[in-house]
Amino acid sequence: MVNIRRFLLLVAVLAALIISGQPFTAAHASEMGCKIVLCLSNPGGSRQFQECHEPMNVLQRCIRRHKPWPKCNEAQAQYGVEEFQSCEESYGKEYRLRTTYSSEYDFSGGNVCSKVIRYDYGWDGISVPIYDDQPLVARKDPYYMDINGTRYWFNLDD
DSSP: OHHHHHHHHHHHHHHHHHHTTOOOTTHHHHHHHHHHHHHHTOTTOTTSSGGGHHHHHHHHHHHHTTOOOOOOTTTTOEEEEOOBOOHHHHHOTTOEEEEOSSOSOGGGSSEEEEEEEEEEEOTTSOEEEEEEEEOOOBOSSOEEEEETTEEEEEOTTO
């Protein structure tokens, strides 16, 4: 319900700017960027409405070609990508990200989610942690957009 209210507030603000006749600087880029913001923040999905197909295709091309994303100055959105869930999201608050060089989970550059399960003593009498290592979990929706403290997750296949 909160996301719907924020979406409607964002729509109202952008509509007021357009109706008030405030000129957009770099109108095409700003207009496209604002359409992308509206589509991504839609609780029903970024491609629910036909009007969102073109803006999402533009965004998809920008991401795939490593180009800057169209901006919406009025919304002050920040964009990013996180390919993997945090260890806490995946396995609980006891797990932390750890780099290891001797793991079967090397697909993520040697990073694993670990928690200490016990301590053993090495031959020199020094305490050595024994870890429970788990693989990083890939996000279903790895891209995000932040607006006013709210994060909207999405993928390019929506």
